[in-house]
Amino acid sequence: MPYDDFRLVDTWVFDLDNTLYPPSARLFDQIEVLMAAYVMRELGVDEETAHHLRRTYWQRHGTTLAGLVKEHGIDPVGFMDEVHEIDLSGLTEAPDLRAAITALPGRKVIYTNGSKKHAANVTRARGLDGVFDAMFGIEDAGYIAKPQRPAFDMVFDTLGLTPHKAAMFEDDARNLAVPHDLGMKTVLVGAVQDAAHVQHQTEDLAGFLARLVR
Numbered sequence: 423m424p425y426d427d428f429r430l431v432d433t434w435v436f437d438l439d440n441t442l443y444p445p446s447a448r449l450f451d452q453i454e455v456l457m458a459a460y461v462m463r464e465l466g467v468d469e470e471t472a473h474h475l476r477r478t479y480w481q482r483h484g485t486t487l488a489g490l491v492k493e494h495g496i497d498p499v500g501f502m503d504e505v506h507e508i509d510l511s512g513l514t515e516a517p518d519l520r521a522a523i524t525a526l527p528g529r530k531v532i533y534t535n536g537s538k539k540h541a542a543n544v545t546r547a548r549g550l551d552g553v554f555d556a557m558f559g560i561e562d563a564g565y566i567a568k569p570q571r572p573a574f575d576m577v578f579d580t581l582g583l584t585p586h587k588a589a590m591f592e593d594d595a596r597n598l599a600v601p602h603d604l605g606m607k608t609v610l611v612g613a614v615q616d617a618a619h620v621q622h623q624t625e626d627l628a629g630f631l632a633r634l635v636r
Contacts, residue, residue, distance in 0.1 A: 424622060428607060428634045432528030433581065435601075436554075436571045438541050439534065439594040441627070443513055443548055452508040458487050460504055464496055478616040484567035484596070485535050491565055498565040506540040515549030522631035523553050532557040533577050535567050544550070568597040574604070591627065595620050 436442060439449065454476065460470035470517050479489020490496040523530055531554060532541050538559035560566075562580065563573035578585075589607035592598050595615035598608040602619035609630070610623040624630035 424630065424633050425636060427621070428589060430587050431526075431589045431607060431634075433583050434523070434526050434589045434604075435529045435533050435583075435588060436523075436531065437441070437534055437590075437592045437594070437597065437611075438532055438536055438544055442519070442532070442550065443516075443544065445593075445612065448514045449508060449510070449512070449544075453505050456505040456507065458536065460501060461486075461490070464490075465494065477532055481532040483631045484569050484573075485560070487535075487560065487565065488567040488570075498561075502505060502540075502560070506537055506543075510543060510547040513544065513547040515547075518550070519628040519631075520550055520553055522635075523550070525635045526631060527635075529555045529581075531555060531581065533568075535560050537561060543607065569594075569599055571600050574600045578604075 443449070457476050458469060458472040461467065461475055462469060465472070465475070467475070475489070476486045479486045479493070482490040483492060487498055487501055491498055492500065507530045532545070534541050535557060538557050538561060541559060542551075545554065558577045558580070563576045566573040566576070568574065585601075585605035589609060589611045590598060590601035591611050593610070593612045595610055595617040598610065598617070599619045602608045602621070608619060608621045610620045611627050613624060614623055622630070
């Protein structure tokens, strides 16, 4: 049963995008358009090339930003500010999720490859403001992206996290490999992705969390 696997957990680490809200909100549709526009302007390429680079860098480096920094030396601060200027009106409040996270014993933390400002905006729109003890954005990892090990090391060292007493919730299975190797409990939120380092999977985060508290 899930409860038995999580009974020692005292630090709960959540990804943000497509984890604390459903993919059906389609926020990334907006973000991808803004990313492409940024790449077109800064690199002087056409739209098709910009989208190709965006996808390629995501696959190769974990995020489009990581690829742009490594291969083109772009300014990460300006990029993050620009691509997160999105309309959040499609997000709805999630009282069941708020209650389920609040009931968890110990610390609740967000760690996203997005910016800390984006995390604050999204949690506010979801009615989750005030629920989390800390939020970490990609800036807190020196603009190194998950799934790279140094990114996790920086954030987890700051937290003083004890891996065998921590759990990670993610929509991208790639980002659960390092937490699993460290000894954390791993939960994939969303459709099944075949990966040995995924210990649990759910498409109902609030319901899954509710089963972990007695």
